[in-house]
Amino acid sequence: MNTSQENYLKAIYSLSEKSDSEFINTSSIAHKLNMKPASVTEMLKKLEVKKLVEYKKYKGAKLSEKGSQAALNIIRKHRLWEVFLLKKLHFKWDEVHEIAEQLEHIQSKELTDRLDDFLENPRFDPHGDPIPDKHGIITDNRNTSLLSEMGVKQSGTMTGVQDSSSIFLKYLERINITLGQKIEVLDKMDFDGSIILVAGEKEVSISAQAAQNIIIRIN
Amino acid sequence: MNTSQENYLKAIYSLSEKSDSEFINTSSIAHKLNMKPASVTEMLKKLEVKKLVEYKKYKGAKLSEKGSQAALNIIRKHRLWEVFLLKKLHFKWDEVHEIAEQLEHIQSKELTDRLDDFLENPRFDPHGDPIPDKHGIITDNRNTSLLSEMGVKQSGTMTGVQDSSSIFLKYLERINITLGQKIEVLDKMDFDGSIILVAGEKEVSISAQAAQNIIIRIN
């Protein structure tokens, strides 16, 4: 398997997490990977031959067990490298994702497992996402919710984001909403769905769109 | 530039170090990269267009200044990652080269420079090769020689190898000739060019072929 195919598996995995339907359609994969649907169709057939996905014409694809394991392995590497970049090389949390996109494709099981030990087996990456163990198992038993789903007067701790883009992470940092920040929802505006909350001491207003990308562990 | 082209530049650089002629011929590059001469010719033309090499028909190629800098940058990354794998992840010295072949192609100047600092700016890799600094400058002012070039009664310290293959490194370890080992040449056999030396306490005999791949810092 090569970088391109690995990126497809990862894309399908991540779309499956959010989607409620079994099969992921061609155009959503294409959109995620900045490619054209026609290219995706071709690749899905190749991945089917390799028994990494099940592909149904006009319905899309779903990962096989083998495909899931492969995807989890890439995600594991991605997140471990992100921890390395942040903790050991002191990159900022909005800088690590891009470099990890490259490092996740390095092929060496031994390297991954030793890196895991070197980092003292971290359970979450710098954006709050859980890191699969060497068997591809994710143990994430935290009671989390999207900020957009929280009710007034509910409080919790910021533990993750749905969007790891640098532009979003920089915005969060600017308004003082970083990993580990305690927050409490003060008000939800019917007008535009924006949310007013306290982050630390300060009161901030957040758009509905932003709130859909912030993960909170409920107290 | 991609992995393939980077490997060409690295190959040409390393062949230039040993060769006395300016231009490196097609077949030696092909041999080094396990490819056919015809493929090399094609690639040399592409690298010429990118001003990374100067290519003369039937003579071969030589790196331009731009090409040299690119090659040195890849070598820098390769050797830094090797140090990382050995010192931080505790790989053995014969295991690091293969993984570094992959890691050397990660594109991020920031990453390379931070890795350099994290490792406390090492000057040599696990096989004794010098590591170029961030400007591509190699400062290797050690008085070294190939073991095969040494005379009887000369002594020194093992500081490097010419051949980083796992099979050769394992052999060296078996006969107790590792980095930092003090040695003294006892005898050179006219019969087959083999060399008899003391490594630590023990007396060992080494073939001419092996001796050509062992670098010694002269006392």
Next chain:
DNA sequence: CTAAATGTTTAGGTGTGACTAAATTAAAGC
């Protein structure tokens, strides 16, 4: 229930980096 709109696949094409076989050039031997 049918027609239009939307999503998906197929067909055909491109750039890249490899290959083999044939043609060409350079080097070596006499």
Next chain:
DNA sequence: GCTTTAATTTAGTCACACCTAAACATTTAG
């Protein structure tokens, strides 16, 4: 110097991962 041998380049293919445009299937709306 000429001829044989060896190295190199050229010509023609192939696999891969992408693309566009056209054909086709499914979904949605009237």
